[in-house]
Amino acid sequence: MKIDAWLKSNTFHHSTFWDLKQLVDEKERQNLKISLCIPTLNEENTIGKEIVIFRSELMTRYPLIDEIAVIDSGSTDRTLEVAASFGADTYFSGDILPSQGFKRGKGENLWKAIHQLEGDIIVYVDADITNIHSRFVYGLVAPLLYQPETQYVKAFYDRPLAFSQGIRPSGGGRVTEILTRPLFSLFFPELTALMQPLSGEYAVRRKVLEEIAFPIGYGVEISHLIDVYTKWGLYAFAQTDLDKRVHRNQDTRDLGKMAFGILQSFLNRAQQLDMIDVKAEVSSILRQFQTREQMFEQKQFTIVEEERPPIITVDEYREKFHA
Amino acid sequence: MNLSTIPPETLRQHVRECRDLLLANLVMTAETAAPTFGEANRVRFLLDRFRESGLDNISSDEVNNAVGFLPGTTGEKTVAVVAHLDTVFDPKENHALSLGPDRVKGIGIGDNSLGAAVLVTLPMLLRHLKFQPSYNLLLLGVSRSLGRGNLGGIRFLLENSPLKIDEAICLEGCPLGRLNYTSVAMMRGEISIQMPDEYDFSRFGVYGAIYRLNDIINRILEIPRPSRPQTSIVFGSIEGGNTFHQLAREAKLRFEVRSESDEVAGGILHHIRGIIDEVRARSGVRIDLEEIAWRQHGGISFDHPLVQLSRDVMRGLDIPPQIGPSMSELAALIAAKIPAVTLGLTHVHNVNTLEETVEIEPMFDGIAQVLGVLAGLDSKGDLS
Incomplete structure (x- = not known):
């Protein structure tokens, strides 16, 4: 089975890469630049700690990353002030590539980062992690440094400290197990081997990032996986177990919105690849229900998964990186 | 470099330049739970940091003390810097810190994760300042200090270590200005x-x-x-x-x-x-x-050279001394007839509560003060 072989060769635990000096040597040998992008929206409580840990551990002590940039969607709290006070480069997403306009969403920040940052490898790490540690970056960068054929390294979180039985289920969050993995099982069975396809932490080579489209909202991760898979195959991926990730928990209604966006992106991709034929017009309104004074009422959310094209198609980008 | 000749503001600035290293060590120390008798994970972190800093004779012992040794240029005496590693909090409590531009909030941060973090950052600070003391520097992260621990860590070290300690500085997170040289x-x-x-x-x-x-x-x-x-x-x-x-x-x-x-x-x-x-x-x-x-009751006198030196350094940094007795590691050192002082490192709010918070800016004074005393010990020779 291809999946079994891939799991064996391309699934890692971060502890394998404990020797940061060796990683830095390898990076220097390959003459690579590595950039860290932290997309934010109102993350003042956690952003400071992330910046301090990454700067201290991966820039000052072991110079593995060359720049840290916080790319923000328009926070109304002190996210950018806190990040800047600890030495991160901070950007409002709307100020990057202004000719392309501004769309509010995490995917937009990730896409703009490709233009703003200089790295040959870009690492994306969410800003809401409360147990932040340098492994969240080096664990993802390492497979790219040691395996030239690897293009895209995804984080997953596993390894409970104690488990009473020999076999235990291993997998992702609620949206992954209820939506994403069943969809992959139907249409892209090999992608089911990614333990947490929706995790917000991944490291990717620039040459791949510039060739793929970016949904600006919830669909960015799933469409990345499908695009990279169809273009470069399963062996372009690796995944690293980063142990435990502590972050704020989302309620079921928020997960419903996320699932709605993911499903839109998935259907778009499946249609583009001629895997399905959606004949009906698809609504972009998610309807959820609540009761008020014993009456049921609708709440409608318009969720449109707009998409940014591969950034290589943008003139300013080509001038900056491929002149 | 002769630190005792550096103006206080320059010394403070040198410390400020190491802010990220210090804060990262503080985050990693404080987020590693260390209840009394359960300090093993924090000890492991300290030993890793000591090792990466190139210290000698890095070791732990049967009561979970963490020890690192920086040989002096002449090694004619040994000065210990001591911080207790344990906190009053159960490991099941949320140990995640929140870091703002001026403050760090998290359980056990002031008592005494900050002291332990400064201890592990000390070798890097000394390297940054290009200061190598003539005396040996013994860095001691001690366990079993609080409550039923009854200073078990430092007492074990003092009773069992073959190394003679000539003077000691104990680090406590709070408050800045704390100057203890007696115990009740x-x-x-x-x-x-x-x-x-x-x-x-x-x-x-x-x-x-x-x-x-x-x-x-x-x-x-x-x-x-x-x-x-x-x-x-x-x-x-x-x-x-x-x-x-x-x-x-x-x-x-x-x-x-x-x-x-x-x-x-x-x-x-x-x-x-x-x-x-x-x-x-x-x-x-x-x-x-x-x-x-x-x-036990005891201590050194107000005009003991170590106390005098501490007061001089504090005066140079505009830190008003808050003199009082201590019941922490200092008491065990005093009982062992080792001249010692306890220094506080910053302003702390809501100590030993879930809202425990330390201020960042005063830390630079607090750490500059420790470096100043270490420098003074180098220039003043034997203080015993």
């Missing part, structure tokens, strides 16, 4: 009352454990306490019973006796034992006194 006699105890299942209420009266404990408290309050030597009895915690309407079958009191005299403290404890014996005999309930921690 102290005894901490726990009185537990338990009503036996077969208790004969008809013979002894319908009184529960809380009533009996109240009786003991009233009797303790009647014990004469001299104003000189200054002596006090602190009732720190009380618990007992479960409901509104049933007599409590159990009650517990935690208390502390403090005195500037070992004899007076001992006398009060003797008195308390007598009260307990009498109430036990009179009431027929089970009453136990567990003596949890002891300190």
